[in-house]
Structures are given as structure tokens and as C-alpha cells.
Amino acid sequence: MTDEELTEIIREISRNVFSRPFRHQAYFNKRLRTTGGRYMLRTHAIEINPASYEKYGFAELEGIIKHELCHYHLHIEGKGYRHADADFRELLDKTRAPRYCRLPAARNRRKRSTLYMYQCLDCRTAYERKIRMNTEKYRCGKCHGRLQIIIK
Incomplete structure (x- = not known):
């Protein structure tokens, strides 16, 4: 899946679930390791971890997109967009977006022994x-x- 296809999927989910347009860009970012996605406050872009999509499929991707769109729409409207904010938690419940996502297994790091x-x-x-x-x-x-x- 390309970044353009991802952006189009996010636009469609934004229209269907939030009844609001997504007017910015979305990207796959393979450097993300500890999160399924992130919303960029300055550029309003959404970045998605491609490993989550590859391992868990479209259902997990859709949940991550909904979660990031909650951040996006609340930030655009000037409401509480952070995880601790009541506005954010209410919108998560209303849209059935997950609070956390499943992460692909972390890379095995070699434990350094006495060399x-x-x-x-x-x-x-x-x-x-x-x-x-x-x-x-x-x-x-x-x-x-x-x-x-x-x-x-």
C-alpha cells in the first residue's frame, strides 16, 4: 500500500466515521517502533507504522487511523486532543477507536556480555x-x- 492509498483510506474513514474531511497527508513511517501511529501537531500529518498493518491487517490499521483522527479533529477544533483530556476519551468511545494498539514484536537486541x-x-x-x-x-x-x- 502506498502513502497515497493510505491518505485516501484515512479520508474515507474521516468522512464515514467523523463526518468531517481530512485535508492533510498521511505517510507510512517504518522508523516508528513503539507506537502504531502518530499525529503531527505542526503539519497535521498522520504517520502510521507499516509493521502493524503487515502483521495484524486492515482491522488494526483502521483502529490506529480512528485513534489518530481523534487527535486530528480535536486539535483542529481547538478542543482537548491529548490522551488525558475528557474530549479525547469521549470521542474515542463515540467512534469506537482503540485507546492502545497492538505492537509488532520488538526487535531482538543482543545483550552485551563481558567482552x-x-x-x-x-x-x-x-x-x-x-x-x-x-x-x-x-x-x-x-x-x-x-x-x-x-x-x-
Whole structure:
């Protein structure tokens, strides 16, 4: 689905559900990770996370669009458009828009384990580090002796 098709779908949902026009643009933004969509206050654009649509289908996309259109129409009218505002919660209930969306599974981030082991040449104190350190610049904390890398 293209950005133009997305904009047209949002215009149609805005006309049918809110009985008001959507006069701005909508975009897919694949950099969104923690949310299904967002409404941009300055440009009045709506950005949608394409991963939500790909994983959960049109029904989830429609819910995200309704939620963002609640922000949009209330902001345009000068009413409370934030999640905590009563106007926003009332419009969510009236339009049956979800308060939260399901998110695609987060990317698996590799947990960084201990990669570097250093030892003082004088007192033999061992130091574990996750990040490589410059042994010419840093010294032992106990005796100020030189450090040597043991495990890379």
C-alpha cells in the first residue's frame, strides 16, 4: 500500500466515521517502533507504522487511523486532543477507536556480555569491561600499575 492509498483510506474513514474531511497527508513511517501511529501537531500529518498493518491487517490499521483522527479533529477544533483530556476519551468511545494498539514484536537486541578482561601487571587485579579501553591511557585503580588485556 502506498502513502497515497493510505491518505485516501484515512479520508474515507474521516468522512464515514467523523463526518468531517481530512485535508492533510498521511505517510507510512517504518522508523516508528513503539507506537502504531502518530499525529503531527505542526503539519497535521498522520504517520502510521507499516509493521502493524503487515502483521495484524486492515482491522488494526483502521483502529490506529480512528485513534489518530481523534487527535486530528480535536486539535483542529481547538478542543482537548491529548490522551488525558475528557474530549479525547469521549470521542474515542463515540467512534469506537482503540485507546492502545497492538505492537509488532520488538526487535531482538543482543545483550552485551563481558567482552574484555584486563589485568594489572603489578598487583594482578582483574577488571571486566563491556567496552574496550585504552591500556596506554588507563591504569590500575589500586596500585596505578599498567593494564594488560587478557581476553578479547
